[in-house]
Amino acid sequence: xxxxxxxxxxxxxxxxxxxxxxxxxxxxxxxxxxxxxxxxxxxxxxxxxxxxxxxxxxxxxxxxxxxxxxxxxxxxxxxxxxxxxxxxxxxxxxxxxxxxxxxxxxxxxxxxxxxxxxxxxxxxxxxxxxxxxxxxxxxxxxxxxxxxxxxxxxxxxxxxxxxxxxxxxxxxxxxxxxxxxxxxxxxxxxxxxxxxxxxxxxxxxxxxxxxxxxxxxxxxxxxxxxxxxxxxxxxxxxxxxxxxxxxxxxxxxxxxxxxxxxxxxxxxxxxxxxxxxxxxxxxxxxxxxxxxxxxxxxxxxxxxxxxxxxxxxxxxxxxxxxxxxxxxxxxxxxxxxxxxxxxxxxxxxxxxxxxxxxxxxxxxxxxxxxxxxxxxxxxxxxxxxxxxxxxxxxxxxxxxxxxxxxxxxxxxxxxxxxxxxxxxxxxxxxxxxxxxxxxxxxxxxxxxxxxxxxxxxxxxxxxxxxxxxxxxxxxxxxxxxxxxxxxxxxxxxxxxxxxxxxxxxxxxxxxxxxxxxxxxxxxxxxxxxxxxxxxxxxxxxxxxxxxxxxxxxxxxxxxxxxxxxxxxxxxxxxxxxxx
Amino acid sequence: xxxxxxxxxxxxxxxxxxxxxxxxxxxxxxxxxxxxxxxxxxxxxxxxxxxxxxxxxxxxxxxxxxxxxxxxxxxxxxxxxxxxxxxxxxxxxxxxxxxxxxxxxxxxxxxxxxxxxxxxxxxxxxxxxxxxxxxxxxxxxxxxxxxxxxxxxxxxxxxxxxxxxxxxxxxxxxxxxxxxxxxxxxxxxxxxxxxxxxxxxxxxxxxxxxxxxxxxxxxxxxxxxxxxxxxxxxxxxxxxxxxxxxxxxxxxxxxxxxxxxxxxxxxxxxxxxxxxxxxxxxxxxxxxxxxxxxxxxxxx
Numbered sequence: 001x002x003x004x005x006x007x008x009x010x011x012x013x014x015x016x017x018x019x020x021x022x023x024x025x026x027x028x029x030x031x032x033x034x035x036x037x038x039x040x041x042x043x044x045x046x047x048x049x050x051x052x053x054x055x056x057x058x059x060x061x062x063x064x065x066x067x068x069x070x071x072x073x074x075x076x077x078x079x080x081x082x083x084x085x086x087x088x089x090x091x092x093x094x095x096x097x098x099x100x101x102x103x104x105x106x107x108x109x110x111x112x113x114x115x116x117x118x119x120x121x122x123x124x125x126x127x128x129x130x131x132x133x134x135x136x137x138x139x140x141x142x143x144x145x146x147x148x149x150x151x152x153x154x155x156x157x158x159x160x161x162x163x164x165x166x167x168x169x170x171x172x173x174x175x176x177x178x179x180x181x182x183x184x185x186x187x188x189x190x191x192x193x194x195x196x197x198x199x200x201x202x203x204x205x206x207x208x209x210x211x212x213x214x215x216x217x218x219x220x221x222x223x224x225x226x227x228x229x230x231x232x233x234x235x236x237x238x239x240x241x242x243x244x245x246x247x248x249x250x251x252x253x254x255x256x257x258x259x260x261x262x263x264x265x266x267x268x269x270x271x272x273x274x275x276x277x278x279x280x281x282x283x284x285x286x287x288x289x290x291x292x293x294x295x296x297x298x299x300x301x302x303x304x305x306x307x308x309x310x311x312x313x314x315x316x317x318x319x320x321x322x323x324x325x326x327x328x329x330x331x332x333x334x335x336x337x338x339x340x341x342x343x344x345x346x347x348x349x350x351x352x353x354x355x356x357x358x359x360x361x362x363x364x365x366x367x368x369x370x371x372x373x374x375x376x377x378x379x380x381x382x383x384x385x386x387x388x389x390x391x392x393x394x395x396x397x398x399x400x401x402x403x404x405x406x407x408x409x410x411x412x413x414x415x416x417x418x419x420x421x422x423x424x425x426x427x428x429x430x431x432x433x434x435x436x437x438x439x440x441x442x443x444x445x446x447x448x449x450x451x452x453x454x455x456x457x458x459x460x461x462x463x464x465x466x467x468x469x470x471x472x473x474x475x476x477x478x479x480x481x482x483x484x485x486x487x488x489x490x491x492x493x494x495x496x497x498x499x500x501x502x503x504x505x506x507x508x509x510x511x512x513x514x515x516x517x518x519x520x521x522x523x524x525x526x527x528x529x530x531x532x533x534x535x536x537x538x539x540x541x542x543x544x545x546x547x548x549x550x551x552x553x554x555x556x557x558x559x560x561x562x563x564x565x566x567x568x569x570x571x572x573x574x575x576x577x578x579x
Numbered sequence: 580x581x582x583x584x585x586x587x588x589x590x591x592x593x594x595x596x597x598x599x600x601x602x603x604x605x606x607x608x609x610x611x612x613x614x615x616x617x618x619x620x621x622x623x624x625x626x627x628x629x630x631x632x633x634x635x636x637x638x639x640x641x642x643x644x645x646x647x648x649x650x651x652x653x654x655x656x657x658x659x660x661x662x663x664x665x666x667x668x669x670x671x672x673x674x675x676x677x678x679x680x681x682x683x684x685x686x687x688x689x690x691x692x693x694x695x696x697x698x699x700x701x702x703x704x705x706x707x708x709x710x711x712x713x714x715x716x717x718x719x720x721x722x723x724x725x726x727x728x729x730x731x732x733x734x735x736x737x738x739x740x741x742x743x744x745x746x747x748x749x750x751x752x753x754x755x756x757x758x759x760x761x762x763x764x765x766x767x768x769x770x771x772x773x774x775x776x777x778x779x780x781x782x783x784x785x786x787x788x789x790x791x792x793x794x795x796x797x798x799x800x801x802x803x804x805x806x807x808x809x810x811x812x813x814x815x816x817x818x819x820x821x822x823x824x825x826x827x828x829x830x831x832x833x834x835x836x837x838x839x840x841x842x843x844x845x846x847x848x849x850x851x852x853x854x855x856x857x858x859x860x861x862x863x864x865x866x867x868x869x870x871x872x873x874x875x876x877x878x879x
């Protein structure tokens with residue numbers, strides 16, 4: 001491994017800007033760190049170069065731990081966005097700088113300079129000053145300068161950011177060629193996904209300080225695991241669907257009869273949408289009817305927006321035009337042959353099919369605030385926890401008022417209070433897979449207590465907890481609570497269970513949590529732990545909701561201060577699979 | 580369009596008006612009095628003039644005035660740089676207070692600073708006693724006192740001219756040098772110093788020019804011994820008090836001449852070094868800045 005990052009964390013004034021990032025880069029690999037501005041990608045790159053000290057974690061370059069080595073001795077080449085050429089030195093002097101400070105003989109320096117100028121196609125420019133060169137040429141010089149001392153890795157921080165499109169493309173090709181030629185391990189930081197696709201062997205997507213996903217460009221594009229990556233890499237329609245025996249079904253109205261459908265988050269790429277004159281002509285899976293609302297011709301592809309019928313698919317996140325009662329807007333892009341086969345005009349009614357969809361493996365699809373009246377539902381929806389989760393997860397928070405036959409799909413949310421336990425019982429026995437009890441005024445938690453009532457529910461509970469913790473900055477503790485009177489052997493099993501949970505959380509979800517064994521009465525221990533922190537929250541897992549002593553739950557909820565409680569019912573949680 | 584041959588195209592209106600004001604104020608406040616000075620000098624014959632300006636007492640005063648101003652400006656260039664550096668690069672409690680203190684010599688009546696310095700550095704003064712005891716150095720009433728006064732007066736010039744240059748100096752240049760393997764000293768010598776050198780020279784020049792002309796603060800600490808601690812401005816005042824207006828004008832003319840030549844020389848060196856170090860980059864940036872508003876107009 002050429003570059004190894006192990007749980008690298010960097011904080012500015014207490015807030016992590018790089019949060020627990022682990023990453024391996026192979027020798028000769030070209031990795032592109034992609035993310036919006038402020039996602040921490042530049043900070044991470046600077047941490048690798050030693051220009052920024054990290055607060056936690058380790059950095060190793062070619063097997064050498066350089067966490068505490070200064071950038072002078074890390075032996076990296078670094079290319080800055082604004083070239084950072086020494087203006088008072090000639091191009092030749094700039095390139096020789098690294099060799100000069102290493103006291104390399106002048107004949108050798110000259111030879112290396114010549115070699116490098118040839119590499120970046122700037123022969124004969126030795127005596128020019130940087131200001132006499134164009135931006136693209138200056139960046140070439142910067143690359144040559146960064147390579148002069150034969151570094152082990154090349155790090156580039158938005159190297160094309162200040163250049164115009166044409167030069168950018170040309171320089172991109174040059175960089176890729178040089179990188180291949182020298183077999184140089186390279187990390188490039190950019191916010192431009194096109195650039196990432198053009199250069200990368202592997203793309204790492206960063207968001208809010210975390211490395212969300214890292215993989216081959218086409219894998220990330222076709223099989224993203226998170227909402228953010230699916231929308232950040234290319235365009236995507238994020239839709240709420242229901243898993244049925246015959247595949248995923250998109251509709252705003254749940255099927256009649258049967259149990260609560262399992263809600264999933266699916267992405268439908270604009271280029272995977274098929275438009276036809278009527279339902280029978282659709283060769284792929286029919287989704288719904290719609291009306292063409294906008295047509296933009298953009299050269300090789302045509303971009304359209306189709307307003308779906310009001311009983312059609314529901315977007316995961318309410319868009320700008322998230323007016324209720326009206327159908328959602330679907331982004332569609334079509335190639336020239338498709339356009340020729342079926343030309344459409346604004347206002348035309350079309351049948352929409354999906355050639356391929358990808359179901360995100362996220363355990364939390366959407367929220368529904370359930371209350372007796374409108375005001376209470378709104379208060380619940382606007383509670384700090386629920387509104388923040390909805391916004392950060394880019395997901396819908398619906399409301400439901402009154403009594404229904406079945407629990408709503410996704411995660412119902414109810415207010416804590418005297419009726420809370422009864423409502424929880426009703427939801428969990430009427431098909432809810434998850435349930436959130438929220439005190440309407442509770443702040444965002446910073447201490448999340450996880451406990452599972454049985455070993456079977458561990459997997460699903462950890463998945464939900466990890467998803468939650470990715471969007472809420474909090475520390476997690478997993479409590480194992482064996483009975484006080486339990487035998488030594490039982491405690492051993494419990495301990496193993498805990499450690500398994502911990503390694504599973506880290507391996508499957510990248511979730512780092514503490515584990516603790518606390519012999520005692522479950523309700524009492526949980527209440528004690530939750531009361532010890534001002535902003536705590538409980539995540540409770542069970543695989544047998546029918547076996548729960550509802551009186552016990554009632555006493556648990558009533559016997560502790562007002563804290564959010566998330567109950568995961570794993571009985572109905574099947575592992576997510578692609579449809 | 581007879582007058583437009585030297586006119587740069589510019590979108591800013593009022594070129595004629597502003598140039599008119601510039602010429603008027605320069606003439607009324609700078610050129611006219613200086614011309615009067617030169618004119619006054621012509622009342623003397625050549626031999627009288629030479630007698631005045633080459634008088635032993637006058638020559639000694641030149642040496643002190645220019646020598647002390649030069650030493651003080653050099654000291655200021657060094658320490659002023661350090662002060663500016665620490666103000667720009669470090670966060671420390673009271674930084675803003677120190678920043679404000681720098682300007683105090685500007686605001687204080689020079690006589691006040693002179694008296695204050697004299698009190699502190701006099702042989703019975705708080706610092707003077709200790710310097711005398713420990714090192715056998717007497718500051719007040721020697722040429723050293725003149726230098727100390729001029730350092731105090733000149734410090735803000737260096738700090739205030741170096742400060743913006745340091746703020747502007749790109750941190751990524753230093754980081755680039757660091758990743759290329761340069762030691763902190765090399766980074767300073769090869770990267771930072773060349774970047775702030777023009778500003779430093781400017782600061783030095785201004786401190787020097789101010790030092791040559793300084794009167795108020797110096798007279799209280801120098802002792803004013805003829806041939807030893809007498810600065811040229813003081814000599815001029817003495818001549819005025821004796822109603823020797825022509826002699827005063829002659830000395831003033833000499834100061835004017837020497838100051839002008841020295842400032843001119845420094846300016847030459849500076850523009851040469853700018854061409855060498857910053858190169859067309861500097862001009863390029865200026866062109867760019869001027870071009871931008873025009874482009875905006877074209878786009879509108």
